[in-house]
Amino acid sequence: MSIALETTGLGKRYGRQWALGDCTLSLPVGRVAALVGPNGAGKTTLLHLIAGLAQPDAGHVRVFDQALVNNTEVLARVGFVAQDSPLYLDFTVADLLTMGARLNRRWDTDLARARLARVDIPLDKPTGKLSGGQRAQVALALAMAKRPDLLLLDEPVASLDPLARREFLQALMGSVAEDGTTVLLSSHIVGDLERACDYLIVLHTARVQVLGGVDELLASHKILVGLRRETADVAGTAGVAAVVKQSHAGKQTTLLVRTDGPIHDPAWTVEDVSLEDFVLAYLANSDAGTLPGPSRRGAST
Amino acid sequence: MIEFRLDAHSRVATYTQLVQQVKQAVRLGRLDPGDRLPAVREVAESLAINPNTVLKAYRELELAGVVEARAGVGTFVRAPARRLLVNQAALERELSTWVRRARAAGWEREDLVALVEETMRAAFSDNERENLA
Numbered sequence: 001m002s003i004a005l006e007t008t009g010l011g012k013r014y015g016r017q018w019a020l021g022d023c024t025l026s027l028p029v030g031r032v033a034a035l036v037g038p039n040g041a042g043k044t045t046l047l048h049l050i051a052g053l054a055q056p057d058a059g060h061v062r063v064f065d066q067a068l069v070n071n072t073e074v075l076a077r078v079g080f081v082a083q084d085s086p087l088y089l090d091f092t093v094a095d096l097l098t099m100g101a102r103l104n105r106r107w108d109t110d111l112a113r114a115r116l117a118r119v120d121i122p123l124d125k126p127t128g129k130l131s132g133g134q135r136a137q138v139a140l141a142l143a144m145a146k147r148p149d150l151l152l153l154d155e156p157v158a159s160l161d162p163l164a165r166r167e168f169l170q171a172l173m174g175s176v177a178e179d180g181t182t183v184l185l186s187s188h189i190v191g192d193l194e195r196a197c198d199y200l201i202v203l204h205t206a207r208v209q210v211l212g213g214v215d216e217l218l219a220s221h222k223i224l225v226g227l228r229r230e231t232a233d234v235a236g237t238a239g240v241a242a243v244v245k246q247s248h249a250g251k252q253t254t255l256l257v258r259t260d261g262p263i264h265d266p267a268w269t270v271e272d273v274s275l276e277d278f279v280l281a282y283l284a285n286s287d288a289g290t291l292p293g294p295s296r297r298g299a300s301t
Numbered sequence: 302m303i304e305f306r307l308d309a310h311s312r313v314a315t316y317t318q319l320v321q322q323v324k325q326a327v328r329l330g331r332l333d334p335g336d337r338l339p340a341v342r343e344v345a346e347s348l349a350i351n352p353n354t355v356l357k358a359y360r361e362l363e364l365a366g367v368v369e370a371r372a373g374v375g376t377f378v379r380a381p382a383r384r385l386l387v388n389q390a391a392l393e394r395e396l397s398t399w400v401r402r403a404r405a406a407g408w409e410r411e412d413l414v415a416l417v418e419e420t421m422r423a424a425f426s427d428n429e430r431e432n433l434a
Contacts, residue, residue: 031353166349169349173350195315
Protein backbone atom coordinates (compact mmCIF):
# COMPACT_ATOMS: atom_id res chain seq x y z
CA MET A 1 0.00 0.00 0.00
CA SER A 2 1.70 3.19 -1.07
CA ILE A 3 1.40 6.39 0.89
CA ALA A 4 0.25 9.68 -0.66
CA LEU A 5 0.85 11.85 2.37
CA GLU A 6 2.85 11.47 5.52
CA THR A 7 3.42 14.01 8.28
CA THR A 8 5.79 13.40 11.16
CA GLY A 9 5.71 15.42 14.38
CA LEU A 10 4.34 18.30 12.37
CA GLY A 11 3.78 21.54 14.26
CA LYS A 12 2.97 25.17 13.54
CA ARG A 13 3.10 28.01 16.01
CA TYR A 14 1.48 31.43 15.83
CA GLY A 15 3.15 33.56 18.49
CA ARG A 16 3.29 31.33 21.55
CA GLN A 17 0.22 29.33 20.55
CA TRP A 18 0.67 26.00 18.76
CA ALA A 19 -2.03 25.87 16.07
CA LEU A 20 -0.93 22.32 15.33
CA GLY A 21 1.25 20.13 17.53
CA ASP A 22 3.06 16.83 17.01
CA CYS A 23 0.84 15.85 14.13
CA THR A 24 1.80 12.42 12.82
CA LEU A 25 -0.42 10.82 10.22
CA SER A 26 -0.38 9.04 6.90
CA LEU A 27 -2.88 8.78 4.08
CA PRO A 28 -2.75 5.86 1.62
CA VAL A 29 -2.98 6.52 -2.13
CA GLY A 30 -6.49 6.51 -3.59
CA ARG A 31 -8.34 7.29 -0.38
CA VAL A 32 -10.82 10.10 0.18
CA ALA A 33 -10.12 11.33 3.69
CA ALA A 34 -12.26 13.55 5.88
CA LEU A 35 -10.28 15.85 8.14
CA VAL A 36 -12.72 16.56 10.93
CA GLY A 37 -12.56 18.67 14.05
CA PRO A 38 -14.14 21.65 15.77
CA ASN A 39 -13.31 25.16 14.67
CA GLY A 40 -9.81 26.09 15.73
CA ALA A 41 -8.58 22.48 15.88
CA GLY A 42 -5.86 23.20 13.32
CA LYS A 43 -7.46 21.82 10.14
CA THR A 44 -6.70 24.82 7.93
CA THR A 45 -3.18 25.08 9.34
CA LEU A 46 -2.53 21.43 8.50
CA LEU A 47 -3.85 21.85 4.94
CA HIS A 48 -1.72 24.98 4.42
CA LEU A 49 1.39 23.11 5.57
CA ILE A 50 0.66 20.24 3.16
CA ALA A 51 -0.06 22.65 0.30
CA GLY A 52 3.27 24.39 0.92
CA LEU A 53 1.54 27.68 1.76
CA ALA A 54 3.06 27.78 5.24
CA GLN A 55 6.30 26.46 6.69
CA PRO A 56 6.25 24.15 9.72
CA ASP A 57 7.92 25.08 13.03
CA ALA A 58 8.42 21.41 13.84
CA GLY A 59 8.43 18.11 11.99
CA HIS A 60 7.98 17.61 8.28
CA VAL A 61 5.64 16.65 5.43
CA ARG A 62 6.29 14.06 2.75
CA VAL A 63 4.06 13.84 -0.32
CA PHE A 64 4.41 10.78 -2.56
CA ASP A 65 7.54 9.92 -0.63
CA GLN A 66 9.28 13.23 -1.32
CA ALA A 67 10.07 16.02 1.09
CA LEU A 68 7.88 19.03 0.46
CA VAL A 69 10.24 21.89 1.26
CA ASN A 70 11.22 23.86 -1.86
CA ASN A 71 10.14 20.99 -4.03
CA THR A 72 8.20 22.47 -6.96
CA GLU A 73 8.08 19.09 -8.66
CA VAL A 74 6.02 17.50 -5.93
CA LEU A 75 3.99 20.67 -5.29
CA ALA A 76 2.87 20.52 -8.92
CA ARG A 77 1.15 17.25 -8.02
CA VAL A 78 -0.84 18.85 -5.19
CA GLY A 79 -4.09 20.73 -5.80
CA PHE A 80 -5.58 23.03 -3.18
CA VAL A 81 -8.98 24.70 -2.92
CA ALA A 82 -9.14 27.23 -0.10
CA GLN A 83 -12.20 27.86 2.02
CA ASP A 84 -15.17 29.49 0.23
CA SER A 85 -13.59 28.83 -3.20
CA PRO A 86 -11.87 32.23 -3.66
CA LEU A 87 -11.85 33.22 -7.35
CA TYR A 88 -11.11 36.46 -9.19
CA LEU A 89 -14.68 37.72 -9.34
CA ASP A 90 -14.23 40.00 -12.39
CA PHE A 91 -12.76 37.18 -14.45
CA THR A 92 -14.98 34.97 -16.56
CA VAL A 93 -14.69 31.21 -16.15
CA ALA A 94 -12.95 31.09 -19.55
CA ASP A 95 -10.41 33.71 -18.35
CA LEU A 96 -9.61 31.57 -15.33
CA LEU A 97 -9.08 28.53 -17.55
CA THR A 98 -6.65 30.53 -19.72
CA MET A 99 -4.84 31.78 -16.64
CA GLY A 100 -4.58 28.28 -15.22
CA ALA A 101 -3.13 27.02 -18.49
CA ARG A 102 -0.41 29.71 -18.42
CA LEU A 103 0.49 29.27 -14.75
CA ASN A 104 0.62 25.50 -14.45
CA ARG A 105 2.96 22.92 -15.84
CA ARG A 106 0.26 20.30 -15.92
CA TRP A 107 -3.09 21.57 -17.16
CA ASP A 108 -6.01 19.96 -18.95
CA THR A 109 -8.34 22.66 -20.30
CA ASP A 110 -10.52 20.19 -22.21
CA LEU A 111 -11.16 18.17 -19.10
CA ALA A 112 -12.17 21.27 -17.14
CA ARG A 113 -14.49 22.44 -19.95
CA ALA A 114 -16.12 19.02 -20.16
CA ARG A 115 -16.73 18.90 -16.43
CA LEU A 116 -18.08 22.45 -16.29
CA ALA A 117 -20.40 21.66 -19.20
CA ARG A 118 -21.70 18.64 -17.31
CA VAL A 119 -22.86 20.89 -14.46
CA ASP A 120 -24.14 23.65 -16.80
CA ILE A 121 -21.67 26.40 -15.87
CA PRO A 122 -21.54 29.22 -18.48
CA LEU A 123 -17.92 29.96 -19.43
CA ASP A 124 -18.55 33.57 -20.48
CA LYS A 125 -19.91 34.83 -17.15
CA PRO A 126 -17.74 36.64 -14.58
CA THR A 127 -17.42 34.33 -11.60
CA GLY A 128 -18.81 37.12 -9.39
CA LYS A 129 -22.16 36.62 -11.15
CA LEU A 130 -22.31 32.91 -10.34
CA SER A 131 -24.05 31.32 -7.36
CA GLY A 132 -22.03 29.98 -4.43
CA GLY A 133 -22.62 26.43 -5.60
CA GLN A 134 -21.47 27.27 -9.14
CA ARG A 135 -18.33 29.01 -7.83
CA ALA A 136 -17.52 25.89 -5.81
CA GLN A 137 -17.92 23.83 -9.00
CA VAL A 138 -15.59 26.19 -10.88
CA ALA A 139 -12.96 26.02 -8.12
CA LEU A 140 -13.15 22.21 -8.18
CA ALA A 141 -12.89 22.05 -11.98
CA LEU A 142 -9.86 24.39 -11.92
CA ALA A 143 -8.17 22.35 -9.20
CA MET A 144 -8.83 19.11 -11.11
CA ALA A 145 -7.57 20.65 -14.39
CA LYS A 146 -4.14 20.57 -12.81
CA ARG A 147 -4.55 16.76 -12.73
CA PRO A 148 -3.38 16.66 -9.12
CA ASP A 149 -2.46 13.33 -7.53
CA LEU A 150 -3.36 14.78 -4.13
CA LEU A 151 -6.27 17.20 -3.82
CA LEU A 152 -6.75 19.29 -0.68
CA LEU A 153 -10.09 20.97 -0.02
CA ASP A 154 -10.67 23.29 2.94
CA GLU A 155 -14.32 23.20 4.09
CA PRO A 156 -15.57 22.73 0.51
CA VAL A 157 -19.25 22.28 1.37
CA ALA A 158 -19.62 24.35 4.54
CA SER A 159 -21.18 27.40 2.90
CA LEU A 160 -23.28 25.54 0.31
CA ASP A 161 -27.00 24.82 0.52
CA PRO A 162 -28.01 21.12 0.60
CA LEU A 163 -28.61 20.85 -3.15
CA ALA A 164 -25.34 22.57 -4.10
CA ARG A 165 -23.58 20.43 -1.51
CA ARG A 166 -24.85 17.26 -3.10
CA GLU A 167 -23.99 18.46 -6.61
CA PHE A 168 -20.50 19.36 -5.45
CA LEU A 169 -19.95 15.93 -3.88
CA GLN A 170 -21.33 14.28 -7.03
CA ALA A 171 -18.81 16.16 -9.18
CA LEU A 172 -16.01 15.42 -6.73
CA MET A 173 -16.79 11.68 -6.58
CA GLY A 174 -17.07 11.52 -10.38
CA SER A 175 -13.67 13.17 -10.74
CA VAL A 176 -12.07 10.95 -8.13
CA ALA A 177 -13.44 7.82 -9.82
CA GLU A 178 -12.09 9.00 -13.18
CA ASP A 179 -8.64 10.17 -12.09
CA GLY A 180 -7.92 8.06 -9.00
CA THR A 181 -7.02 11.22 -7.09
CA THR A 182 -6.22 10.99 -3.38
CA VAL A 183 -8.33 13.55 -1.52
CA LEU A 184 -8.06 15.21 1.87
CA LEU A 185 -10.99 17.45 2.69
CA SER A 186 -11.73 19.26 5.91
CA SER A 187 -15.12 19.75 7.47
CA HIS A 188 -16.64 20.46 10.84
CA ILE A 189 -19.71 18.45 9.91
CA VAL A 190 -19.69 14.79 8.98
CA GLY A 191 -23.21 13.94 7.87
CA ASP A 192 -22.80 14.78 4.20
CA LEU A 193 -19.39 13.22 3.97
CA GLU A 194 -20.34 9.88 5.42
CA ARG A 195 -20.66 8.24 2.03
CA ALA A 196 -17.97 10.23 0.23
CA CYS A 197 -15.05 9.53 2.52
CA ASP A 198 -13.40 6.20 3.27
CA TYR A 199 -10.70 7.50 5.59
CA LEU A 200 -10.99 9.60 8.71
CA ILE A 201 -8.69 11.96 10.55
CA VAL A 202 -10.10 13.62 13.66
CA LEU A 203 -8.14 16.62 14.86
CA HIS A 204 -8.82 17.88 18.35
CA THR A 205 -7.14 20.85 20.04
CA ALA A 206 -4.21 20.76 17.61
CA ARG A 207 -3.67 16.98 17.88
CA VAL A 208 -4.60 13.89 15.89
CA GLN A 209 -7.19 12.01 17.93
CA VAL A 210 -8.51 9.41 15.48
CA LEU A 211 -6.95 8.04 12.31
CA GLY A 212 -7.91 5.15 10.08
CA GLY A 213 -10.14 3.65 7.40
CA VAL A 214 -13.83 4.40 8.00
CA ASP A 215 -14.91 0.75 7.57
CA GLU A 216 -12.27 -0.48 10.00
CA LEU A 217 -13.06 2.22 12.56
CA LEU A 218 -16.80 1.60 12.44
CA ALA A 219 -16.32 -2.18 12.56
CA SER A 220 -14.30 -1.90 15.77
CA HIS A 221 -16.83 0.28 17.59
CA LYS A 222 -20.31 -0.63 18.84
CA ILE A 223 -23.17 0.92 20.71
CA LEU A 224 -24.30 -1.07 23.74
CA VAL A 225 -27.72 -0.53 25.27
CA GLY A 226 -28.75 -2.17 28.53
CA LEU A 227 -30.02 -1.76 32.04
CA ARG A 228 -28.35 0.98 33.99
CA ARG A 229 -24.99 0.08 35.50
CA GLU A 230 -21.75 1.69 36.56
CA THR A 231 -18.88 2.04 34.11
CA ALA A 232 -16.50 0.06 36.32
CA ASP A 233 -18.66 -3.04 35.72
CA VAL A 234 -18.44 -2.56 31.97
CA ALA A 235 -14.67 -2.49 31.68
CA GLY A 236 -14.49 -6.23 32.40
CA THR A 237 -16.95 -7.20 29.65
CA ALA A 238 -15.29 -9.51 27.14
CA GLY A 239 -14.80 -7.69 23.83
CA VAL A 240 -14.84 -4.16 25.27
CA ALA A 241 -11.46 -2.47 24.86
CA ALA A 242 -12.47 1.02 25.97
CA VAL A 243 -15.57 3.05 26.72
CA VAL A 244 -15.55 6.16 24.52
CA LYS A 245 -18.86 7.61 25.58
CA GLN A 246 -21.52 6.78 28.12
CA SER A 247 -24.90 8.17 28.95
CA HIS A 248 -27.45 7.18 31.54
CA ALA A 249 -31.14 7.95 31.41
CA GLY A 250 -33.64 6.48 33.82
CA LYS A 251 -33.02 2.76 33.99
CA GLN A 252 -31.01 2.65 30.80
CA THR A 253 -27.31 2.93 30.05
CA THR A 254 -26.02 3.59 26.53
CA LEU A 255 -22.35 3.19 25.71
CA LEU A 256 -20.17 3.72 22.68
CA VAL A 257 -17.25 1.34 23.03
CA ARG A 258 -14.14 0.36 21.12
CA THR A 259 -14.10 -3.42 20.82
CA ASP A 260 -11.32 -5.97 20.58
CA GLY A 261 -13.58 -8.92 19.91
CA PRO A 262 -17.23 -9.90 19.61
CA ILE A 263 -19.48 -8.96 22.54
CA HIS A 264 -21.71 -11.86 23.57
CA ASP A 265 -22.83 -10.60 26.98
CA PRO A 266 -26.64 -11.05 26.75
CA ALA A 267 -27.14 -8.08 29.09
CA TRP A 268 -26.30 -5.74 26.20
CA THR A 269 -28.07 -5.06 22.95
CA VAL A 270 -25.25 -4.46 20.47
CA GLU A 271 -25.76 -1.98 17.62
CA ASP A 272 -23.62 -0.57 14.84
CA VAL A 273 -22.34 3.00 15.03
CA SER A 274 -22.92 5.69 12.42
CA LEU A 275 -19.94 7.79 11.38
CA GLU A 276 -21.56 10.90 12.78
CA ASP A 277 -22.16 9.37 16.23
CA PHE A 278 -18.64 7.98 16.16
CA VAL A 279 -17.04 11.36 15.47
CA LEU A 280 -19.22 13.21 17.99
CA ALA A 281 -18.38 10.68 20.70
CA TYR A 282 -14.66 11.16 20.21
CA LEU A 283 -14.92 14.94 19.97
CA ALA A 284 -16.83 15.00 23.24
CA ASN A 285 -14.15 12.96 24.99
CA SER A 286 -10.72 14.40 24.26
CA ASP A 287 -9.03 11.78 26.47
CA ALA A 288 -10.11 8.97 24.17
CA GLY A 289 -8.22 8.24 20.99
CA THR A 290 -7.70 5.51 18.45
CA LEU A 291 -4.67 5.42 16.23
CA PRO A 292 -3.46 2.48 14.18
CA GLY A 293 -0.01 1.01 14.76
CA PRO A 294 1.70 2.26 11.58
CA SER A 295 0.84 5.92 12.22
CA ARG A 296 2.96 5.75 15.33
CA ARG A 297 5.93 4.66 13.27
CA GLY A 298 7.33 8.13 12.69
CA ALA A 299 6.74 9.31 16.25
CA SER A 300 10.10 8.14 17.55
CA THR A 301 12.24 9.25 14.59
CA MET B 302 -29.82 -1.21 -16.49
CA ILE B 303 -30.22 -0.94 -12.74
CA GLU B 304 -30.58 2.43 -11.05
CA PHE B 305 -29.25 2.40 -7.51
CA ARG B 306 -30.88 4.33 -4.69
CA LEU B 307 -29.74 4.73 -1.11
CA ASP B 308 -31.78 4.79 2.06
CA ALA B 309 -30.27 7.79 3.84
CA HIS B 310 -31.55 6.69 7.23
CA SER B 311 -30.57 3.06 7.00
CA ARG B 312 -27.87 1.67 9.25
CA VAL B 313 -27.09 -0.86 6.52
CA ALA B 314 -23.65 -0.11 5.05
CA THR B 315 -23.74 1.64 1.68
CA TYR B 316 -21.93 -1.15 -0.16
CA THR B 317 -24.29 -3.71 1.34
CA GLN B 318 -27.26 -1.71 0.06
CA LEU B 319 -25.76 -1.81 -3.45
CA VAL B 320 -25.10 -5.56 -3.21
CA GLN B 321 -28.64 -6.22 -2.00
CA GLN B 322 -30.17 -4.14 -4.78
CA VAL B 323 -28.33 -6.04 -7.49
CA LYS B 324 -29.18 -9.40 -5.95
CA GLN B 325 -32.81 -8.37 -5.62
CA ALA B 326 -32.98 -7.09 -9.20
CA VAL B 327 -31.55 -10.40 -10.43
CA ARG B 328 -33.93 -12.39 -8.26
CA LEU B 329 -36.94 -10.45 -9.52
CA GLY B 330 -35.85 -10.59 -13.14
CA ARG B 331 -35.20 -6.86 -13.50
CA LEU B 332 -31.62 -7.75 -14.40
CA ASP B 333 -30.97 -10.59 -16.82
CA PRO B 334 -27.77 -12.52 -17.40
CA GLY B 335 -25.58 -10.48 -19.74
CA ASP B 336 -26.91 -7.11 -18.54
CA ARG B 337 -24.20 -4.60 -17.69
CA LEU B 338 -23.99 -2.85 -14.32
CA PRO B 339 -23.37 0.92 -14.50
CA ALA B 340 -19.71 1.98 -14.51
CA VAL B 341 -18.14 2.70 -11.14
CA ARG B 342 -17.78 6.38 -12.04
CA GLU B 343 -21.45 6.71 -12.95
CA VAL B 344 -22.59 5.20 -9.66
CA ALA B 345 -20.10 7.23 -7.59
CA GLU B 346 -21.19 10.43 -9.29
CA SER B 347 -24.95 9.90 -9.29
CA LEU B 348 -25.08 8.85 -5.63
CA ALA B 349 -22.20 11.12 -4.50
CA ILE B 350 -20.45 8.17 -2.89
CA ASN B 351 -16.87 7.03 -2.69
CA PRO B 352 -15.85 5.01 -5.78
CA ASN B 353 -14.11 2.50 -3.50
CA THR B 354 -17.52 1.69 -2.01
CA VAL B 355 -18.87 0.82 -5.46
CA LEU B 356 -15.78 -1.25 -6.23
CA LYS B 357 -16.21 -3.11 -2.95
CA ALA B 358 -19.85 -3.90 -3.77
CA TYR B 359 -18.98 -5.08 -7.28
CA ARG B 360 -16.15 -7.24 -5.92
CA GLU B 361 -18.47 -8.85 -3.41
CA LEU B 362 -21.04 -9.55 -6.15
CA GLU B 363 -18.28 -11.10 -8.22
CA LEU B 364 -17.18 -13.31 -5.32
CA ALA B 365 -20.78 -14.36 -4.84
CA GLY B 366 -20.92 -15.38 -8.49
CA VAL B 367 -23.67 -12.91 -9.34
CA VAL B 368 -21.64 -10.84 -11.79
CA GLU B 369 -18.40 -11.09 -13.71
CA ALA B 370 -15.97 -8.30 -14.50
CA ARG B 371 -14.63 -8.21 -18.04
CA ALA B 372 -11.46 -6.15 -18.11
CA GLY B 373 -11.91 -2.84 -19.89
CA VAL B 374 -15.52 -3.58 -20.81
CA GLY B 375 -17.52 -3.56 -17.61
CA THR B 376 -19.29 -5.70 -15.07
CA PHE B 377 -22.00 -8.08 -16.28
CA VAL B 378 -24.72 -10.12 -14.61
CA ARG B 379 -23.81 -13.75 -14.65
CA ALA B 380 -26.04 -15.62 -12.29
CA PRO B 381 -28.87 -17.62 -13.75
CA ALA B 382 -32.09 -16.74 -11.97
CA ARG B 383 -31.92 -17.96 -8.40
CA ARG B 384 -33.98 -20.97 -7.48
CA LEU B 385 -37.20 -20.21 -5.63
CA LEU B 386 -36.95 -20.63 -1.87
CA VAL B 387 -38.93 -23.46 -0.32
CA ASN B 388 -42.59 -22.46 0.07
CA GLN B 389 -41.81 -19.00 -1.30
CA ALA B 390 -45.17 -18.40 -2.98
CA ALA B 391 -47.21 -19.51 0.04
CA LEU B 392 -45.11 -17.47 2.47
CA GLU B 393 -45.39 -14.40 0.25
CA ARG B 394 -49.18 -14.79 0.19
CA GLU B 395 -49.42 -15.16 3.97
CA LEU B 396 -47.18 -12.15 4.52
CA SER B 397 -49.12 -9.88 2.23
CA THR B 398 -52.41 -10.97 3.86
CA TRP B 399 -50.86 -10.21 7.24
CA VAL B 400 -49.67 -6.78 6.14
CA ARG B 401 -53.09 -5.94 4.71
CA ARG B 402 -54.77 -6.97 7.98
CA ALA B 403 -52.38 -4.83 10.02
CA ARG B 404 -53.01 -1.81 7.78
CA ALA B 405 -56.74 -2.31 7.96
CA ALA B 406 -56.38 -2.30 11.75
CA GLY B 407 -54.67 1.11 11.52
CA TRP B 408 -51.02 0.09 11.89
CA GLU B 409 -48.50 2.60 10.53
CA ARG B 410 -45.57 1.55 8.37
CA GLU B 411 -43.10 2.27 11.20
CA ASP B 412 -45.09 0.11 13.63
CA LEU B 413 -44.94 -2.79 11.21
CA VAL B 414 -41.23 -2.39 10.54
CA ALA B 415 -40.50 -2.21 14.28
CA LEU B 416 -42.53 -5.34 14.98
CA VAL B 417 -40.93 -7.30 12.14
CA GLU B 418 -37.42 -6.25 13.17
CA GLU B 419 -38.04 -7.11 16.80
CA THR B 420 -39.48 -10.52 15.87
CA MET B 421 -36.63 -11.28 13.48
CA ARG B 422 -34.05 -10.26 16.06
CA ALA B 423 -35.62 -12.53 18.67
CA ALA B 424 -35.98 -15.43 16.23
CA PHE B 425 -32.44 -15.22 14.91
CA SER B 426 -30.79 -14.70 18.28
CA ASP B 427 -32.56 -17.82 19.63
CA ASN B 428 -31.28 -19.55 16.58
CA GLU B 429 -27.71 -18.37 17.19
CA ARG B 430 -27.81 -19.41 20.81
CA GLU B 431 -29.00 -22.87 19.79
CA ASN B 432 -26.18 -23.10 17.32
CA LEU B 433 -23.66 -22.11 19.96
CA ALA B 434 -25.02 -24.52 22.55
